[in-house]
Amino acid sequence: MNHESQADQLIANLDKACRDAILIPNSWLPEHWHNKKTGFVGADTIHAKLDKKEEESKPSKHQVAKQDRSENIEVYKDYTSHDEPIIYENNVDEAKLYENMQSFAKYCPSIILDD
Numbered sequence: 001m002n003h004e005s006q007a008d009q010l011i012a013n014l015d016k017a018c019r020d021a022i023l024i025p026n027s028w029l030p031e032h033w034h035n036k037k038t039g040f041v042g043a044d045t046i047h048a049k050l051d052k053k054e055e056e057s058k059p060s061k062h063q064v065a066k067q068d069r070s071e072n073i074e075v076y077k078d079y080t081s082h083d084e085p086i087i088y089e090n091n092v093d094e095a096k097l098y099e100n101m102q103s104f105a106k107y108c109p110s111i112i113l114d115d
Contacts, residue, residue, distance in 0.1 A: 019044040068093075 022043040026034040033049075035041045059067070068091035079086045105111050 016044075019047055065093075 020042065023040040024043060024046070026039050026041065029041060029046075033041055033046065035045075072090055075090050076086055
């Protein structure tokens with residue numbers, strides 16, 4: 001184990017220990033963060049809720065792909081309106097492109113894969 005990864009692991013362990021040890025009184029927090037049973041909320045709980053909220057606010061893969069397709073359509077529309085050849089370089093999904101190329105080569109009758 002190299003020293004950088006060991007140091008990173010120690011820092012991560014210290015961060016987790018601090019989050020587990022720190023309790024924040026309800027009076028310091030907004031109402032929706034309060035813990036009615038104990039009167040305190042752990043820092044780890046707050047971080048977990050914030051991480052979940054941040055994850056929910058991120059666009060899904062489907063939304064990102066839909067946005068990319070919309071942008072590509074606009075770019076291609078501009079190319080065709082100016083009678084320019086279309087250059088496919090915007091928002092290229094390399095994995096999907098490779099998958100499509102493999103499918104095309106597999107099912108195209110004019111391509112002989114044994115050569």
